[in-house]
Amino acid sequence: MTNRHRSPPRDPFPHFVETVLPAPSAPALAPPLRAIAQTVALEGGQTFRIERGADRFVFIASGAAKLVALASARREQVVAFHFAGDLLWIASPPAHDYLLAALAGTTLVTFPATAFISIVESDAAVMKALFERMQQALLRSREKSVSLGRKTAQERIAGFLATMADRIGTGDALGPQVDLPMSRRDIADSLGLTIETVSRQFSELRAAQLIETHGRSHVRVCNLAGLADRAGHARAPL
Amino acid sequence: MTNRHRSPPRDPFPHFVETVLPAPSAPALAPPLRAIAQTVALEGGQTFRIERGADRFVFIASGAAKLVALASARREQVVAFHFAGDLLWIASPPAHDYLLAALAGTTLVTFPATAFISIVESDAAVMKALFERMQQALLRSREKSVSLGRKTAQERIAGFLATMADRIGTGDALGPQVDLPMSRRDIADSLGLTIETVSRQFSELRAAQLIETHGRSHVRVCNLAGLADRAGHARAPL
C-alpha cells in the first residue's frame, strides 16, 4: 500500500484514448475530448466529489476506487468497485450524494457528461462502446440488487470473492489469487453488512477450506467451484 | 384488475415510435425496426422470458411489469418495476435468470438487442435517447442498492411509496394518490423484505397518518414530506 516512489506523472489521457475509443475514432475525437478532460491523481483515501447536477464520466487510468452513496452520516453504501480501465458515469440524484473514493493511489481522467456526449454522439462506434459499458454497469448493479435483497451474509461474501477473483484475480495452478485493494469496511459497505459479519464469514470460508488468507488483503481461492456454490448463484432449470 | 373488455388489439408499434424515437429519426428507422419487432400481449401474471445470451430491448406500450431475477426456487428479487412508456434492456447474465412479468394486462414491443443497436447506431439522436434511458435505469438501480443495503424496513417502504407517488401517482389537492399495480409479495420481493414486514410497515405508516389505504391497492399519501423524511433520503450537508 506504499507509494514506494511517486508514480511517474505520465499523462493518463493516451491510456484513456486507447482503452475507450475505438481506434478509427481516436484521431478525430481525442483533441476535443482532451480539451474538456480533467486529470486527477488521488492517493488512497482521497475522494472525488460530484456537484449536484454536474454528471461526469470518469475513466480510471490506474488504481482502484469505490463509488459511494451517502445514505446518512454513519451509513455509506458502496454502489460499485472500479478498477483500472473502467469507465464509469456518476451523477448525484435528488435522494443521495455520490462520491468516488480512491482505494489506493489512483489516476482519473474525468469529463463533464453533457460535453462528453456532445463530442462523441456523432460517432456511432464510440457511442456503441459507451453503451456497452453502460449495459455492463447496469447488469452488475442488478446483480448487486439480487445479492443485497435476497442473499445471506455468506452467499454475499462468497459471491463477492468469486467476482473479485474474476475481475482482478491472477491465475494460478492452485486457483486464483486476489489482492483485495479494499478494506473490510469497504466490503461491508458494499454488501450491506457490518465489518464483524464480513470477518466472521471470511473465517468460516477459511475453515471450510474454500479460501486461504495471508495478511489483510491477500486471498487465495482454493476451491472456486465450492465458492460459487455457496454464492447461491442458482440458475433456474430450463 | 379485470380485463373488463379485451383491450382493442391496436398495434402498439406506433406508440413505441413516437415515445422512443426522436421525431426526425422516426421515418427512416421505423420500418427496419418494425421488421425485427415482436409484439407481445400479456395478461396479469404472465411472463416474458429471455433466452441465455439473447439480450432484448423491451418497450412497455401499456400496462405495468416487474423485472425479476431468480435467485433460486423460493427466492425472487424484483430488480425494477416498469410502466407504460418505459424502455428497458434485459439480459441473462451467468449468475441468475431474468424474466419480465406483467402485473396486469400489458403490451410489449420487443427487439433483439444486437439487431436493434445495429439499426439505430448510426442515428446519433436515437443513441443519445437510448443512452439517457440507460442512465436513468442505472441511477435507479444504484438507488435501489442504497435502499437494500443500508435502509431499515420502514425507510424502504416509505421510499418505495414516495417513488411510486412520483412515477405513477395522480395529483390531488390533498396529496398524491396511487393505485399500486403490484401485490404485497411483489413489493416485498422488490425491497428485500417479506410480505408480513411490508404489511406491518404499511400499518405503521397508516397509524402515523402519513398514508391512507383503501382496498388492496389504493394508497393516498397524506403527508409526502413526512414520508420522504422516513425514507432516510439524507443528503449530506454541503
Next chain:
DNA sequence: CGGACGATTGATCATTGTCAACCATCGTGG
C-alpha cells in the same frame, strides 16, 4: 352469497447488528 386468495396481525425464532475486548499487521522510529 360464498369461496379463494391476498393481506393483516400475533407469537416466536434466527440471522445479523451492536458493544466490547483482544489480536495481528504494518509502518515507523529508535
Next chain:
DNA sequence: CCACGATGGTTGACAATGATCAATCGTCCG
C-alpha cells in the same frame, strides 16, 4: 533490525430487526 504503537481485523456475548410459523380477516370474484 527490532520494538513499539496505531490502525484494522478477529472473536465473543448479547440484543434487535426482520423472518418464520400460524391464525384470522378482508377483499374481490364468481
